[in-house]
Amino acid sequence: MSGTVQRASAALASGTIVSRLLGFANVSVLAYVIGVQGSGPNAFALANQLPTYVYAIVAGGLLSAVLVPHIVKAATQADGGQAFVNRLVTLGVSAFLAATVLATLAAPFIVRLYALGSSDRALDGGGLELAIALAYWCLPQILFYAVYALVGEVLSARGIFGPSAWAPALNNVVMIGVLVLFGVVYGFRGHDDPATWTPERIALLAGGATLGVALQAVLLLFFWRRTGLRFRPDFRWRGAGLGAPARAAGWVFGMVLIIQLTNLVQTNVAGRADDSDASLAVLRIAWLIFMLSHSIVAISIATPYFTRMSAAVRDGDTPGLRADLSASLRAIGMLVAGTGTALAAAALPFAAFFAEDPEGARAIALVLLGFLVGLVPFSTLYVVQRAFYALGDTRTPFVLQIVQAALFIAGALALLAAPSAWIAAGIGLVTSLSVIAQAIVGAIILRRRLGGGGAGVVRRFGVFALATIPAAAAGVGILALFGGFAADGFATAGQVEGIVTTAIVGAGAILTFLGVLAVTRAPELRGVLSSVRRN
Numbered sequence: 001m002s003g004t005v006q007r008a009s010a011a012l013a014s015g016t017i018v019s020r021l022l023g024f025a026n027v028s029v030l031a032y033v034i035g036v037q038g039s040g041p042n043a044f045a046l047a048n049q050l051p052t053y054v055y056a057i058v059a060g061g062l063l064s065a066v067l068v069p070h071i072v073k074a075a076t077q078a079d080g081g082q083a084f085v086n087r088l089v090t091l092g093v094s095a096f097l098a099a100t101v102l103a104t105l106a107a108p109f110i111v112r113l114y115a116l117g118s119s120d121r122a123l124d125g126g127g128l129e130l131a132i133a134l135a136y137w138c139l140p141q142i143l144f145y146a147v148y149a150l151v152g153e154v155l156s157a158r159g160i161f162g163p164s165a166w167a168p169a170l171n172n173v174v175m176i177g178v179l180v181l182f183g184v185v186y187g188f189r190g191h192d193d194p195a196t197w198t199p200e201r202i203a204l205l206a207g208g209a210t211l212g213v214a215l216q217a218v219l220l221l222f223f224w225r226r227t228g229l230r231f232r233p234d235f236r237w238r239g240a241g242l243g244a245p246a247r248a249a250g251w252v253f254g255m256v257l258i259i260q261l262t263n264l265v266q267t268n269v270a271g272r273a274d275d276s277d278a279s280l281a282v283l284r285i286a287w288l289i290f291m292l293s294h295s296i297v298a299i300s301i302a303t304p305y306f307t308r309m310s311a312a313v314r315d316g317d318t319p320g321l322r323a324d325l326s327a328s329l330r331a332i333g334m335l336v337a338g339t340g341t342a343l344a345a346a347a348l349p350f351a352a353f354f355a356e357d358p359e360g361a362r363a364i365a366l367v368l369l370g371f372l373v374g375l376v377p378f379s380t381l382y383v384v385q386r387a388f389y390a391l392g393d394t395r396t397p398f399v400l401q402i403v404q405a406a407l408f409i410a411g412a413l414a415l416l417a418a419p420s421a422w423i424a425a426g427i428g429l430v431t432s433l434s435v436i437a438q439a440i441v442g443a444i445i446l447r448r449r450l451g452g453g454g455a456g457v458v459r460r461f462g463v464f465a466l467a468t469i470p471a472a473a474a475g476v477g478i479l480a481l482f483g484g485f486a487a488d489g490f491a492t493a494g495q496v497e498g499i500v501t502t503a504i505v506g507a508g509a510i511l512t513f514l515g516v517l518a519v520t521r522a523p524e525l526r527g528v529l530s531s532v533r534r535n
Contacts (some may be wrong), residue, residue, distance in 0.1 A: 002421040012300035015165025016268025020292055024353070027174050027285055029497070031354045033193040034185040035207075035281075039127030043194060046267070047134035048209055050110055051141035054103045069076055071157035073314050092186055092237075096146035103142055103304065107135040114267045126194035133197075137206030141213040148217040151224065156308075158227040161303055167219045171212040176488035178208025218317050236470070251394035255401045259331040261403045262412075269412045274420040277363070283424050285354050287369035289347075290375065295340035298332045298379035309390035322453050325387050325446075329457050331345060332379050334517070334524040337464040340375040342509040345475025348484050349491040349505065352498030361492045363424070376461070377432075377439035384442045391449070400442045407434035460524065467516040475509030 035041045072089075075081045103110065110131045152164035157323050182204050191197070270280055294503060305328040312320040343350070351364035351525035415423050447454045482501045483489020491501040517525045 007064070012161050012165045014297045015162055015169070015517065016300055019165065019168040019172060020295060022153070022169050022176070023288060026175050026179070027288055028354055029179045029183075031285070031356070033179050033188055035189060035356065039194050039521060040130065040197060041281045042206065042271075043127045043131040044134055045284050046114060047131045047138045047206060048113065049280075049284065050114065050135055051103075051139055051145060051213075053260055054099070054110065054139065054142050054465055071154060073310075075157070076314075083153055083205070084231055085229055086232055087236065089231065090233045090235060092141075092146060092150045096143050100140055100143040100146075104136060104407045107139055108132050111135050112140075114264060115271060130194040130197050130202075133199075133202050134206045137203060138209055141210050142211070143339070144213045144217040144311075147215075148220055149320070150219070151220040153221060154227060154229070155220065156303060156307060158229075159304075159307065160223060161224050163223040167216045170219055171216040174212035174215055175209060178212070182208075184400045192256065202277070222368065235493040237426060251398040253399040256392070258401045258405045262408050265409050265412050266431075269415055270424055270427055272416060272420070277420045282364050282533045285351075286364055286371055286428060289343065289350060289368050290371040293336050293375060294382070295378050297335040297339060298382050301328055301332050301335075302383050305383075306390065312315065313390050318450065321390065322450055323381070323388070325450075326453070326457055328383050329380060330460050330524050332383060333376060333457070333461050334464050334522065336376050336379045337461075337468055338510055338513040339514060341371055341468040341471045342371060342475060342506040343375075344372045345472055345479060345509045346502040346505040349482070349498040349501035350481065350491040353495050353502070355492075358487065358492040360369070361420075366425040367428045370425050370430075371432060373408055374427060374432025374435040374462075375419045377436045381435060381439040381442055384446050387446055388442075388449075393449075396442070396445055396449075400438050401446075402439060404434045404438035407437055428460075460522075463517075463520060463522065467513050467520075470516055471509045471513035474512040475505045478505045478508045523528055 034044065069334065071081060071085060077084065084298060111128065113133065115128055146166075148167065149279065152167075155161070155163060158172045181346075182201070185204070186201055190202075202326075241319040266283075267280065270283055305324050308324050309321050312324065347368045351368060352358070355361040355364055385400075388394070388396050394433035408430055411433065412427060415426040415430065418426055443454065479485070479491060479501070482504070484491040484505075490497050492498060
């Protein structure tokens with residue numbers, strides 16, 4: 001990796017690590033205060049996820065898929081892209097403000113849409129009504145997510161990557177404070193019954209969640225001056241050069257609708273699980289753990305490379321594009337394979353950190369393992385999609401998303417015939433299998449688009465896969481020594497025991513993985529180590 005990419009990736013990774021650690025603390029405190037199973041926790045999980053669903057439907061993918069290449073291109077204009085950015089941000093904030101108002105007014109309809117299959121199980125006993133009440137407080141997050149994303153993409157296009165990675169840390173700190181206050185005032189645990197949720201409790205918890213997202217967005221505004229731009233609202237959108245992003249956005253919008261269709265199916269299928277089995281809240285925790293490696297490694301490395309690839313396309317430098325694509329894929333593939341193996345080996349004790357008992361830990365661990373099957377393809381797909389976006393091709397990712405959605409929906413619907421206890425874990429596995437197919441097809445199409453290449457990347461991925469075998473064996477062996485497979489073993493005895501075991505098992509798996517790569521003299525390992533020494 002070049003020095004610029006190394007520094008940008010380091011800034012992103014450090015901020016992401018802190019934000020993710022605080023995110024885990026956030027989820028752990030949330031689990032301790034209101035639990036992870038029952039109508040109350042499931043109602044809050046659904047209501048607090050709705051803003052991200054609606055935000056994505058309106059234009060979530062548009063921001064990362066379309067804006068960076070066009071902002072990079074606009075920088076070559078006489079004013080450095082000043083007018084383009086001002087009009088773009090003004091249009092984005094205006095559109096999202098209207099969407100936020102409409103979504104909040106439509107809270108009952110939106111909640112019922114995502115709870116079609118769960119009103120009689122995961123959200124029984126008044127859980128649906130509670131989710132609607134919570135959603136009124138949570139849905140304003142849509143606007144703040146949009147501001148955060150808009151400003152973050154402008155910063156990224158200008159080579160300023162750190163603030164976007166660090167801002168979520170503030171969100172998590174605020175939410176942890178809100179949860180502690182909620183527990184002190186209303187008690188820790190015992191919030192399973194929706195009937196106990198008074199308007200004051202709803203306002204504190206859901207309103208606090210929205211406050212955290214708002215402050216996350218506000219924090220980025222303090223870094224705007226580093227872009228060299230001076231923002232002034234500009235409503236003169238006609239003839240502002242927004243036509244090209246709008247045309248590209250059409251396919252992205254369609255892709256996001258497909259993604260939300262799969263989310264809708266997933267939420268309703270998961271909601272068919274019995275109240276005592278893993279459902280919405282457990283899926284949320286497992287997904288958060290799954291995203292740990294992807295966020296710290298894949299996003300941190302791919303984000304600065306995306307800006308470079310966009311510049312390469314702008315300058316007609318196809319060899320440069322191929323080189324950056326290969327370098328990012330090999331670095332990400334190696335690191336994600338290693339950390340993913342460590343997470344899989346430590347899934348059970350890691351889950352114990354969020355669960356109330358060993359049985360709850362096993363439920364979370366099973367869902368997590370299902371997701372982790374597709375971790376490397378998921379991160380690979382992330383890079384492949386950004387290569388298409390840099391090329392100005394948003395149609396191909398749309399087609400790929402249809403393939404993934406068709407496979408996922410078919411598999412998810414089949415889970416309706418499965419035992420309740422296996423539904424959530426099945427969703428994790430079905431997600432992975434559909435992403436694997438999507439990533440393979442996407443890589444084949446991209447290879448043809450770039451005129452060949454990729455054989456070296458495939459060979460390196462094979463080496464990484466082989467290195468995960470002894471790493472997984474080492475991790476599982478250490479887990480067994482700590483009683484991970486015993487009903488009353490140390491590994492799942494409590495939160496402290498779980499996190500200690502996780503650290504030891506994870507370290508054993510990672511060191512074994514790196515040791516195998518060192519013996520084989522993997523060039524990617526040498527590159528990463530040299531980057532660490534220079535930073």
